[in-house]
Amino acid sequence: MAPPAEEFPLPRSREANERLHALVPGGAHTYAKGDDQYPADLAPVISHGRGAHVWDVDGNRYLEYGSGLRSVSLGHAHPRVVEAVRRELDRGSNFVRPSIVEVEAAERFLATVTTAEMVKFAKNGSDATTAAVRLARAVTGRPLVAVCDAHPFFSVDDWFIGTTPMSAGVPAATTELTVTFPYADLAATEEVLARHQGQVACLILEPASQTEPPPGYLTGLRALADRHGCVLVFDEMITGFRWSEAGAQGLYGVVPDLSTFGKALGNGFAVAALAGRRELMERGGLRHPGERVFLLSTTHGAETHALAAAMAVLTTYVEEGVTARLHAIGERLAAGVRDAAAGAGVGDHLLVRGRASNLVFATLGTDLRPSQEYRTLFLRQLIAGGVLAPSFVVSSALSDADVDRTVDVVAQACAVYRKALDAGDPTPWLAGRPVKPVFRRLA
Known part of the structure; x- marks a missing residue:
C-alpha cells in the first residue's frame, strides 16, 4: 500500500525543481506544468515514460493522465510513432x-x-x-x-x-x-x-x-x-x-x-x-x-521526424480506432470515479466533467464552490497512491487494470476528502500552500 501523502518524500524531484527555478522562469517551459500546479513538495520531475506510466527521478512509478497536456494520446514511446521517427533520424531533419x-x-x-x-x-x-x-x-x-x-x-x-x-x-x-x-x-x-x-x-x-x-x-x-x-x-x-x-x-x-x-x-x-x-x-x-x-x-x-510522427499518429488513429478506444476508457474511468465518490459521500463535491475522451474533474468545498484547497488535498492523495492526474484525460495506452487501479486510489482519496469536509477545514491535509490558478496577475 502506498504511504500517506505526508510521508511521500521526493528529495531528488525537489532538488531538480530548485535547479529548474534557478535557470528557467517559472520552473517549467509551460506554465501548466509548473510546480505551483501541484501540492507543496509533491511536484515530481519526470525521468521517463512508457505507455500509460511515467517514472520520476526519485524512482517512483505513476499512472499518468493528461499526458503532455493532452498531447500524448497514444501513450509514451508508442512503437509505431517511435519507429517512424527513427527511420527519418538518419536521413536528416x-x-x-x-x-x-x-x-x-x-x-x-x-x-x-x-x-x-x-x-x-x-x-x-x-x-x-x-x-x-x-x-x-x-x-x-x-x-x-x-x-x-x-x-x-x-x-x-x-x-x-x-x-x-x-x-x-x-x-x-x-x-x-x-x-x-x-x-x-x-x-x-x-x-x-x-x-x-x-x-x-x-x-x-x-x-x-x-x-x-x-x-x-x-x-x-x-x-x-x-x-x-x-x-x-x-x-x-x-x-x-x-x-x-x-x-x-x-x-x-x-x-x-x-x-x-x-x-x-x-x-x-x-x-x-x-x-x-x-x-x-x-x-x-x-x-x-x-x-x-x-x-x-x-x-x-x-522537421522530417516530427512530420513522420504525425503521419504515424494519423495512420494509427484510423487503422486502430483510437478515438473509439479513448471514449471507452474514459467512460469506464468516469463511471468508476463517480461510484467511488458517491460511496465515500463526496459525490456532490468531486465531479467528473467533459467528453469521455477528454475528462476533467472539479473539486468543490463545503459551500459547493470550486476549491483550490480541496483540489490540493485530492492531488496529494492521488500522487501518494501512484496516480499523476492534473486531469482525467486518458490515453489509449491505459488498460482496464490501470483504470481499476486508478479508481481504487480515487476511493482512498475520497475517504480523506470526506474527513476534511466533516472537519470543515481541509488545511490539516494540505501540508503547505494550495495549488494556484495558471492565469493570475501576481506570482
Missing part, C-alpha cells in the same frame, strides 16, 4: 528545400481531415492560431478578433494573452482589438457582431469543450459568420482526433473556414497545423494575384 516528407504529411493530413483543402505545419499551436487570425484580418480587411470566452487559452501571442490576467507587457491598444462572445449563445454573438458592425475579422472558438454544443449551435454560428462576413476559425488543438479522426468538425458536420490542430497530432513530438479553405490559405502562398500574407514561415516547422 531539415534542408534548404522542402522534403518529400512534407508532401506526404500534407496528403495524409488532408486525407484524414477531409473538410480542409490545404494545410501548413508549424511547431506549436500558438503559431497556428495566430496565423489564422492574421489571415482572417488580411482577407477581410478588418481589425477585430472575436474570441469565445468559454475557452481558457488560444495563444501566447498578444492578441489573446492581453485579455488574460497575465497581460503584463501587452499594450492596451492591442488588447482593445480583441472582443469576446459567449459559447452557445447565438443571439449574444450576433449582438457583438452588430455592435462592431463590419469590424470583426473572425470568430475563433473551440467547437466543443466540457459540454456538447447545443443542437444547431455550430450550424447557426456558421450561418452567422457568413451573414456578417467573418472568417470562422475552429481551434481543434484538443478536439482534434479526440472527438473524431477528423476532429469536432468531422463529428458535427460543420465546416469552418480555418482550423488549427496540435496536441495529439504528434503524440508528444512538436507539430501543429493550420488547415482550411484553399481560397483563404492560398493567400499565404504564391499562386494568387492579391497582396501576400506572411502566413507561417518557421525554420523548424517541417
